[in-house]
Amino acid sequence: MAELVAVIASTHHPFYYRASQSTGQDRPDFADEWVRKITAFRETLTRARPDVLVMVGSDHFHQLWLDNMPQFLVGKAPFYDANFHNEEREFGLPRMLLSGQEDLSAYLLREGLDAGFDLAFSNELRIDHSITCPIITLRPQNDLPIVPIYTNIFAPPLPQPKRFVQLGQTIRELVESWPEDKRVAVIGTGHLSLELGGPRQFGDHGPDPEFDRKAVDWIAHGDLEKCLGEVTLESLHLPGNATHGFMDFMLMMGVAGEGRAADYVDTLDLFHTMEAYFTWYPEGGSR
Amino acid sequence: MSKYLMNKFLYTIDRDPALVARYKEDPRGTVAWWETEQAGRILNCAEAEATTWLRFSDEERTALAEHDYPTLFDLGAHPFLTLTLFIAMFEHDYAEPLAFQREYARRLAGRTLPYPDIAT
Numbered sequence: 085m086a087e088l089v090a091v092i093a094s095t096h097h098p099f100y101y102r103a104s105q106s107t108g109q110d111r112p113d114f115a116d117e118w119v120r121k122i123t124a125f126r127e128t129l130t131r132a133r134p135d136v137l138v139m140v141g142s143d144h145f146h147q148l149w150l151d152n153m154p155q156f157l158v159g160k161a162p163f164y165d166a167n168f169h170n171e172e173r174e175f176g177l178p179r180m181l182l183s184g185q186e187d188l189s190a191y192l193l194r195e196g197l198d199a200g201f202d203l204a205f206s207n208e209l210r211i212d213h214s215i216t217c218p219i220i221t222l223r224p225q226n227d228l229p230i231v232p233i234y235t236n237i238f239a240p241p242l243p244q245p246k247r248f249v250q251l252g253q254t255i256r257e258l259v260e261s262w263p264e265d266k267r268v269a270v271i272g273t274g275h276l277s278l279e280l281g282g283p284r285q286f287g288d289h290g291p292d293p294e295f296d297r298k299a300v301d302w303i304a305h306g307d308l309e310k311c312l313g314e315v316t317l318e319s320l321h322l323p324g325n326a327t328h329g330f331m332d333f334m335l336m337m338g339v340a341g342e343g344r345a346a347d348y349v350d351t352l353d354l355f356h357t358m359e360a361y362f363t364w365y366p367e368g369g370s371r
Numbered sequence: 372m373s374k375y376l377m378n379k380f381l382y383t384i385d386r387d388p389a390l391v392a393r394y395k396e397d398p399r400g401t402v403a404w405w406e407t408e409q410a411g412r413i414l415n416c417a418e419a420e421a422t423t424w425l426r427f428s429d430e431e432r433t434a435l436a437e438h439d440y441p442t443l444f445d446l447g448a449h450p451f452l453t454l455t456l457f458i459a460m461f462e463h464d465y466a467e468p469l470a471f472q473r474e475y476a477r478r479l480a481g482r483t484l485p486y487p488d489i490a491t
Binding site: 144145149150151152168169170173174238239240241280281282283284285286287321322325326355 | 375378379382385386388413414415444449450451452453454455458459462469472473475476479480481482484485486489490491
């Protein structure tokens with residue numbers, strides 16, 4: 085049986101790559117601290133010695149469009165090209181090629197469908213910065229096969245928050261029942277409070293530091309009860325108009341388990357958004 | 372109301388660098404051409420299978436033709452699509468990093484919750 089060796093939840097700030105690469109006058113004053121924090125966070129994945137990465141993210145109107153929008157989609161392909169023209173243009177992200185763990189994709193699709201999730205699939209998926217950012221931060225050598233899982237946090241109507249949690253719980257069950265002798269890490273990225281294209285965007289901090297404080301506390305303590313008690317599709321409009329990306333953090337809380345405190349927690353208060361980094365080592369995983 | 376069509380305009384212009392340049396240079400002409408020639412194109416179908424019924428409202432057409440992103444926000448265009456395309460067109464007209472993004476926020480100041488519904 086496969087072993088779930090790490091569960092990692094993170095923000096996916098597309099400016100990290102350029103900030104970390106920049107030098108001289110172009111290097112922002114927060115870059116050194118950011119790189120230090122990312123380097124420490126990366127070590128939490130490295131020490132788990134994974135063979136395969138299940139990557140949870142969300143397409144930002146790149147390949148998936150409103151004429152045919154899936155709620156939850158699993159990539160099933162031997163390779164995934166990555167990053168799009170407008171991500172090169174705006175964020176300086178590089179073109180990438182990732183390899184796929186196609187047999188695990190097939191397993192998650194078959195077993196996920198049978199577990200009550202009508203998952204969409206794609207045999208030719210180009211992935212975007214929601215998945216490449218954590219590769220750049222956590223596994224820059226890009227040497228492991230992945231299974232990409234996309235969620236719709238972007239184009240309403242969206243699934244309910246509890247559905248994200250349930251999908252996370254199911255992903256965990258399926259990874260742990262995959263009959264292959266592999267070490268699997270599940271990595272998912274989302275947002276805390278975030279505003280894009282609205283009056284609260286690009287401030288000195290995230291648009292709602294109080295929400296961010298509560299959200300970090302919920303995730304760090306695995307407090308799904310309190311989180312689900314406060315978070316609704318409606319309430320997520322209040323902290324910022326792109327805050328529905330928080331539901332990917334809720335999915336990762338579902339993977340980590342109810343009441344399971346994170347083994348590693350770090351944050352960085354940046355302009356525009358609060359960065360947050362969490363790692364859990366499930367029982368039996370490498371510590 | 373055709374929020375979907377506004378979004379489709381923003382989406383299809385954004386992903387083509389030549390169209391981004393054309394829309395910056397000639398917004399009114401680009402919107403007119405696009406609505407006539409491109410609006411009905413189903414992105415994953417052959418050209419002959421085009422949609423026949425998609426049109427902008429007058430208000431939507433004018434907002435797009437005037438690069439009027441505050442009105443696009445008010446009309447419920449998807450804020451991510453609007454932001455991304457307008458950054459591509461105007462960011463480099465400003466000397467300071469993020470200066471356009473901050474002006475964008477300033478021009479939207481005063482909008483209060485709930486924001487316009489973006490569901491399509």
